[in-house]
Amino acid sequence: MTASEIRNSFIEFFKNKGHTFVPSESLLPSSPNLLFTNAGMNQFVPYFLGARTPAYSRAVNSQKCIRAGGKHNDLEDVGFDTYHHTFFEMLGNWSFGDYFKKEAIEWAWELLTKVWGFPKERLYVTVYKPSPGDPDKFDQEAYDIWKNILKKENVDPNVHIVNGNRKDNFWMMGDTGPCGPCTEIHIDLTEKGDTKGSLVNMSSPYCIEIWNLVFIQFNAETDGTFKPLTNKHVDTGMGFERVAGIIATTKNFTDFSGIPSNYNSDLFTDIFAKLEKLSGHMYRKTMPSSLDNMSKQERIDCSFRVLADHIRTLCFSIADGILPGNEGRNYVLRRILRRAILWGQHLELPEGFFAELIDCVINKMSGFFPELKTQRTLIHKVIESEEKSFERTLDRGLQLLDKIAAKNKTISGQDAFTLYDTYGFPIDLTQLIAKEKHLNLDIDGFNKAMEEQREKARSAQKKSVITVSEEKDQKPATQFVGFDAANLVDYETIITKIINTQGKTYLVFDKTPFYATMGGQIGDQGILYLDAETKLKIIDTIKDEFGHILHQLENTIDESLMGKKVKISVYENRRRQIQRNHTATHLLHWALREHLGTHVKQAGSLVDDKKLRFDFSHYQALTHKQLEDIEYDVNQAILKNSPVRWYEVPFKDKPENCIAFFGEKYGSIVRIVDIGGFSLELCGGTHVQATGEIGLLKIISETAIAAGTRRIEAVVGQEALNLLQSQSHSLYRISNALSCKPNEIETRIETLLEQKAEHEKELRKLQQKHLASLEEDILKLAQPYDNLQWLITETNIPNINDLRGLAVNLSNKLGPSVIIFISSIEDKILTLVLCSQEAIKKGYHAGNIVSDLSIQLGGKGGGKPDFAMGGAKNSGQVTEVLKGFKPYLQKV
Ligand code: SER
Numbered sequence: 001m002t003a004s005e006i007r008n009s010f011i012e013f014f015k016n017k018g019h020t021f022v023p024s025e026s027l028l029p030s031s032p033n034l035l036f037t038n039a040g041m042n043q044f045v046p047y048f049l050g051a052r053t054p055a056y057s058r059a060v061n062s063q064k065c066i067r068a069g070g071k072h073n074d075l076e077d078v079g080f081d082t083y084h085h086t087f088f089e090m091l092g093n094w095s096f097g098d099y100f101k102k103e104a105i106e107w108a109w110e111l112l113t114k115v116w117g118f119p120k121e122r123l124y125v126t127v128y129k130p131s132p133g134d135p136d137k138f139d140q141e142a143y144d145i146w147k148n149i150l151k152k153e154n155v156d157p158n159v160h161i162v163n164g165n166r167k168d169n170f171w172m173m174g175d176t177g178p179c180g181p182c183t184e185i186h187i188d189l190t191e192k193g194d195t196k197g198s199l200v201n202m203s204s205p206y207c208i209e210i211w212n213l214v215f216i217q218f219n220a221e222t223d224g225t226f227k228p229l230t231n232k233h234v235d236t237g238m239g240f241e242r243v244a245g246i247i248a249t250t251k252n253f254t255d256f257s258g259i260p261s262n263y264n265s266d267l268f269t270d271i272f273a274k275l276e277k278l279s280g281h282m283y284r285k286t287m288p289s290s291l292d293n294m295s296k297q298e299r300i301d302c303s304f305r306v307l308a309d310h311i312r313t314l315c316f317s318i319a320d321g322i323l324p325g326n327e328g329r330n331y332v333l334r335r336i337l338r339r340a341i342l343w344g345q346h347l348e349l350p351e352g353f354f355a356e357l358i359d360c361v362i363n364k365m366s367g368f369f370p371e372l373k374t375q376r377t378l379i380h381k382v383i384e385s386e387e388k389s390f391e392r393t394l395d396r397g398l399q400l401l402d403k404i405a406a407k408n409k410t411i412s413g414q415d416a417f418t419l420y421d422t423y424g425f426p427i428d429l430t431q432l433i434a435k436e437k438h439l440n441l442d443i444d445g446f447n448k449a450m451e452e453q454r455e456k457a458r459s460a461q462k463k464s465v466i467t468v469s470e471e472k473d474q475k476p477a478t479q480f481v482g483f484d485a486a487n488l489v490d491y492e493t494i495i496t497k498i499i500n501t502q503g504k505t506y507l508v509f510d511k512t513p514f515y516a517t518m519g520g521q522i523g524d525q526g527i528l529y530l531d532a533e534t535k536l537k538i539i540d541t542i543k544d545e546f547g548h549i550l551h552q553l554e555n556t557i558d559e560s561l562m563g564k565k566v567k568i569s570v571y572e573n574r575r576r577q578i579q580r581n582h583t584a585t586h587l588l589h590w591a592l593r594e595h596l597g598t599h600v601k602q603a604g605s606l607v608d609d610k611k612l613r614f615d616f617s618h619y620q621a622l623t624h625k626q627l628e629d630i631e632y633d634v635n636q637a638i639l640k641n642s643p644v645r646w647y648e649v650p651f652k653d654k655p656e657n658c659i660a661f662f663g664e665k666y667g668s669i670v671r672i673v674d675i676g677g678f679s680l681e682l683c684g685g686t687h688v689q690a691t692g693e694i695g696l697l698k699i700i701s702e703t704a705i706a707a708g709t710r711r712i713e714a715v716v717g718q719e720a721l722n723l724l725q726s727q728s729h730s731l732y733r734i735s736n737a738l739s740c741k742p743n744e745i746e747t748r749i750e751t752l753l754e755q756k757a758e759h760e761k762e763l764r765k766l767q768q769k770h771l772a773s774l775e776e777d778i779l780k781l782a783q784p785y786d787n788l789q790w791l792i793t794e795t796n797i798p799n800i801n802d803l804r805g806l807a808v809n810l811s812n813k814l815g816p817s818v819i820i821f822i823s824s825i826e827d828k829i830l831t832l833v834l835c836s837q838e839a840i841k842k843g844y845h846a847g848n849i850v851s852d853l854s855i856q857l858g859g860k861g862g863g864k865p866d867f868a869m870g871g872a873k874n875s876g877q878v879t880e881v882l883k884g885f886k887p888y889l890q891k892v
Pocket of ligand 1: 038039040041092171212213214235236237238
């Protein structure tokens with residue numbers, strides 16, 4: 001059976017038992033506390049918890065999973081063994097409050113032994129046996145079901161049922177969530193198949209787990225307790241690559257002499273073939289006997305496995321919109337990609353090799369996962385650009401490591417940090433190399449350097465931390481009333497706190513329309529009216545960690561004013577301009593996703609009253625046309641003058657299409673901002689009432705701020721108008737200077753450039769002519785000395801190439817000679833010396849002459865025996881130096 005036949009057979013088997021086929025969910029998890037979708041059960045969690053009712057009570061699927069980072073992390077094992085992957089498929093059958101242990105176990109046995117032909121005497125099953133303090137009790141029910149089946153099949157239950165501990169037989173998705181005891185099926189792959197269960201759970205490639213049947217009965221709560229669920233469910237997970245590998249290695253269970261490996265299945269054949277072609281090395285299926293001391297072939301074979309695994313992870317995650325980046329799951333991907341590039345070094349692969357593997361994955365897998373084909377271009381672009389950007393620094397980083405290795409036995413924390421910060425080496429990559437080179441790594445020193453950098457970044461982020469925390473219990477968070485435009489001016493409130501700290505004065509009011517700096521939007525400024533005569537300026541607004549809004553005053557005030565009733569006004573125009581920028585940021589985000597794809601994700605933003613800045617994930621610079629189109633679409637949305645709405649809902653009820661990225665911190669109640677039906681985002685900021693208020697958006701720049709992260713800056717409203725007016729003013733002045741109309745400027749400049757090129761050509765011709773006549777004149781200055789022709793002269797040729805050309809021509813004409821030119825060009829002096837072979841034989845040395853001359857001229861220079869150059873500042877000493885030159889000649 002091929003891998004694809006195995007997958008189909010699994011799905012068909014369970015469909016025939018009343019299961020509905022459910023497609024794989026995205027690798028971007030639906031669960032907020034996961035890095036990646038890491039198990040088939042992730043998408044079904046709400047069904048297990050009873051939060052949603054499924055349309056079916058039995059399901060079958062093949063789920064894309066990544067286990068790298070987080071609770072289930074297999075990254076470090078990949079390559080070194082034959083059965084761990086960062087990306088893999090998990091085949092599963094599911095019961096949502098329907099059948100339970102009996103059916104699940106009986107069907108598993110039936111599929112494996114009756115349909116696929118697994119030899120029953122090679123199968124071992126485990127059942128849960130807790131230790132004191134572990135959840136739940138011995139799984140007698142599963143034990144009895146297995147005992148019954150095995151007895152009927154003449155397989156000894158006393159040998160083939162093995163007890164398993166909490167680690168192996170109590171399955172949890174993460175620290176919290178649905179969980180329960182499980183029974184696992186393992187296969188003995190030794191040649192004789194007579195290990196009698198001794199290798200079960202011993203991390204041996206000769207006895208591996210192929211199927212995990214989990215009986216979901218509890219929810220692990222945050223306080224560490226296990227709450228029984230109302231209904232009981234079945235969640236099974238079969239390692240697709242493992243089963244495909246076993247069937248391929250044993251040639252449908254007919255030959256157990258080979259080393260079992262997932263990589264023997266046809267899932268990897270094309271990738272290996274491509275790697276063999278690219279590298280000229282053969283994959284020989286060896287396994288490292290010791291990780292510290294691998295043979296060349298073992299290292300080559302590890303590289304094959306690492307690359308084959310990692311390219312699949314990258315292709316599948318990019319297809320699901322998860323791109324390599326600097327944080328969280330995106331950084332995990334970048335590390336995986338860089339790990340692959342590094343392993344590629346063992347195969348001496350050419351630059352750009354990793355991207356060459358993409359099509360092998362797409363062609364093999366897109367029949368079942370069509371998203372790979374749809375996203376082919378994106379996958380190529382992202383991997384190519386990531387690979388290129390890492391290759392640029394990889395060699396230099398490796399050289400640095402070699403230098404360290406030549407001197408020390410330990411990579412210091414600071415060096416590891418430089419490798420990380422300057423050369424983009426994730427720390428686990430440095431660890432990997434350190435291990436290979438038998439070096440120690442000062443990981444504590446590295447962590448310290450990282451912490452120092454974070455500290456620097458934190459203190460560079462201006463705000464000093466001001467808090468009214470001691471008041472936390474008495475004074476709840478300040479109520480913000482500034483979403484309503486009617487509250488912005490002359491708002492009556494009470495001073496509840498005056499804080500004098502670090503030379504600054506902050507006021508807290510019981511309610512305020514002043515927006516505090518948050519989510520990229522800067523804080524409001526305005527006026528405080530103490531009474532009819534006394535006005536004070538509020539120059540900034542910030543929030544402390546307990547939600548108190550702090551208003552910074554320009555001047556200090558008397559503490560006796562505590563409790564006073566006052567009026568406060570936000571600078572309305574400034575606030576309006578900030579709001580325009582904020583709403584425009586949402587529209588820009590929307591248009592970027594429309595034009596570039598949904599992988600575009602906000603990576604930071606700043607909106608103030610002057611401009612907006614929006615950082616986002618994207619793998620390459622935007623073209624001028626793309627920027628124009630994006631700007632055009634945002635302005636179309638502005639012209640529509642569509643209403644902007646905001647409302648609050650519980651997080652779980654937020655609309656499906658609302659942009660919210662897991663990993664961000666959201667409370668249980670979230671605020672949804674709907675920009676005229678164009679964009680729907682979770683946001684706590686203030687916005688215009690209708691898009692038309694923005695007036696106009698003009699993009700000023702698009703730049704890279706890190707690998708895979710771009711930045712757009714733009715202006716809106718009055719600032720956009722100012723910009724356009726100043727640009728049109730420049731055009732007006734240019735057209736005046738060029739004596740043409742503004743719309744003729746382009747043609748006029750083209751003509752001027754053509755004329756300029758013509759003039760330069762003419763000038764060059766004249767210069768050549770001048771040089772030719774100069775050559776004749778200079779030649780006459782040659783004097784014989786020591787059987788050589790000596791040409792020592794001052795020139796004023798400004799072009800270094802011309803000077804060199806002239807010297808070479810003269811030397812050809814003079815034959816055995818020494819030519820010494822000193823050219824004064826404005827404030828500089830250029831010295832050039834040419835010695836013919838005959839001169840060199842006599843002991844003259846162009847480099848030495850230049851160096852001696854340069855010292856006399858107060859500059860420096862030198863070079864080879866036949867040709868040398870030097871430079872100095874021109875302080876009028878050339879003639880003097882040349883005058884004293886004859887005696888110098890005698891000295892040479
Ligand atoms: N949830 C179990 C696992 O991931 C079985 O699907 O192993």
